[in-house]
Each structure stands twice: as structure tokens, then as C-alpha cells.
Amino acid sequence: MWQLYQFPLCPFSRKLRLLMGEKNIAYELVREHPWEGRDEFWHLNPAGRTPVLHDAGRGVSLSDSQAICEFLEETVERNPMINGSALQRAEIRRLVALFDENLYADVSGPLLHERMKKRLVLRQPPDSRVLREAMKNAHAHLDYIDWLVDTRQWLAGPTLGLADLACAAQLSVADYLGGIDWKGHEQTRHWYSVMKSRPSFRPLLSEKMEGLPPPPHYALVDA
């Protein structure tokens, strides 16, 4: 059985959990706080980052969420999420990188640092200038996602795919941390409520990071 090393607010672990949910792949969760730098964890992943997907029985340890997603796509054929022609697959991967790298660097990453890590680990107050900047950046990203929703059925094309999962993963973490102002982004809000209502999303919405409650609207599908 796969064991997934993660913590509830790691957006890359969320992307992977959504993929495993959509593909019906069983796994159990192992709680890991990468900032604690446990030796055993560095041994599993020399980059010291979550997520890690581990199968002790087979002695297999995979890391980097995108490498793991590609592996699962190659080995579990049902419900493909990097699908279509080579050009469509390139479009899915372009958007996954945009969300994993830019949306994370501009929005969910700074929110995690200011509102989770400073509160739970560093015991420091958040920097309100950084928070304001992240929430401003969120609007620019949401404008682009609105445009994707307006022009396509799903973010990368005609079918639900990994780009939708990657985007929902980052946005859900930012939303948990109170960093998303949905006003003026009806298209993305609607797409996101469809995503939240998928069975693959349910387990994520009910989990909490101790000492850090989400805002009331976070887990509501129609909010």
C-alpha cells in the first residue's frame, strides 16, 4: 500500500491526493513536517520536501509531485489526467507548471509562510505588507483563470485534467488561509465549486491544520 508523506496544507501533496482520488488509487497518510528536517525523511527524499510517495513493501520511494503524477499516469491507465494529443498534453503541463511554480510563488507560498509557518513554527506575527502583495497577486492570477474558464470547458481543454487539480490544490490552500477574495471572479468561483463537489476533494476539505482553523466558507461547496 502506498504511504503518502505530507501535511494538510502542502499544495503539492493536495495535487497528488486529488489525482490519486480521481484515479481511485489507495494510499494512507503519514504526517510529515518538512521544516523539522527529520533524518529519516531526508533519507526518503534528498530534497527534503513533501510530498513523498513510499511503498515500504516494494522498497520504492518517489518524490517531486509532478514526477509522481507522471508515474501514476503511466502505470494506472484509468481516468487519465494528462490526456489528449501531444499538444493538449503540453498545454496541461504548461498550466500545471504555472500553478505549481508561479501561483505558488506569488500567492500560496507567501500565505503559507506568513500565516502557517510564522504562527505554528516561528512564533512570529505575519508581515502585513507581504500578505497584501500576495492577495494582490491572487487577483491577477484569478483574472487569468477566469479567462481560461471563459474560453474552455476545463482549464486546459475539453476534459478535466491535471491542470484543474493543480490549480484547485493551490487555490484551496490560499482559501484556507483567508487569502482569496472571490468577488469579481465569478467564473473561477463557479469552476472551483464544481471542483470542491468532486468526491476526490472531500477528504481535503474536512482536514485541518491544528491551531489554524479555516474561514467558515472554506469547506462549503456553494461558497
Place this chain on the structure above:
Amino acid sequence: MWQLYQFPLCPFSRKLRLLMGEKNIAYELVREHPWEGRDEFWHLNPAGRTPVLHDAGRGVSLSDSQAICEFLEETVERNPMINGSALQRAEIRRLVALFDENLYADVSGPLLHERMKKRLVLRQPPDSRVLREAMKNAHAHLDYIDWLVDTRQWLAGPTLGLADLACAAQLSVADYLGGIDWKGHEQTRHWYSVMKSRPSFRPLLSEKMEGLPPPPHYALVDA
């Protein structure tokens, strides 16, 4: 014909050029400085980053170096660089992410900022504290690469693959910027000189960023 938008010291463009070289895919270079934020360039890639691979004739514009590498692997079968079993492919992609993300964030990215961008764009002196830190980080990465070279034929396994190209791309940029002290890293130094002697590497070694000459050993295959 493919047009590759890049500048000589972009490590992600270098990774892609090495792949296209190994696969014998023809392209022409278009010089792009992403920090100038040209409207036409943002139109090709809403993330505003190099590399972008563009085919005006077919109206195709691809971005994110890894998405482009996956596309070329899927569409051009000769000389596969993401090769082997699903597990071997996962190992190649894990290492590509380690080099593209961690080696870049710890070493080549800070060197590019301090020694290229500050000199050519911001007209500021480099921060010697940041440079020292990057060069210290380089040793830790080189230790890990030494270990890979010691235990495998190529970085990710028995055949030359995208992990080798990604690593050589980042290291070559750091080396151009005088950030690599090869002493004590004989294994990596030897592997890198093998990489430098490949025909795919030649065009990179002879190119220069104006106003920023590389150190004398940079283009020597046996240095």
C-alpha cells in the same frame, strides 16, 4: 521551423537546447530578455519566462521547459532522454526537478541575479554575502552529484538522460558566472567534462552574454 526564445545564460533554455541537440531537432534562436517584459513575449507565454518554443507557421507556442521536453519526447522518438521503466522515468524526473528547482534556487539563480542581472540590468554591485552562500550551497549539491556519479553510470541510471542534461545546464551557467569551485569534486568534474565534449554542448560553450565574459576554463573540455 522551431524558434527558441531565450538568452545565453537561461539554464532552462540550455536544458532544452541540449535535448534538441541530442535529438537532432532543428531550431533557430530568438534573443529574449524576459525581464524587459515585452508585450509580444507575454503574449507567447503568460508566465513571461524563457524558454518559449514557437512555430509561427503552425501557430504553436509552447512554454515551460519541462512541458516542452515532455512534448519533444512524445513527438520525436529518436534518442529518448526520458527512458526506461516507469520507475526509471520517475527517477529521471525527480532529478530534473531537483536540478531545475533546488540547484537553481540555491546556486544558479542567485548567481544569475547577483552577477548577471545586477551588472547588466540593475547596475548594482553584487551582494558578496549572497554569493558566498550560493558557492557554499554549490558544494552541498556537488557532493550529492558526486555520489550519483559514483553509484550509477549516468546521473539517473544506466543511460544518458534528461537528468544529465538538466544538471549540466544549471552547472554550466553557474560555472560561466565563476560560481563553481571544482576542487574536491573529481567525480562530477569528470562527468561534466564528458558532457561538455558532446556535440549537443558545443554551441552553448561558444556563446557569450555581452559585457559578461566567462572565466578562461569555462569552455575547455578538460578543465
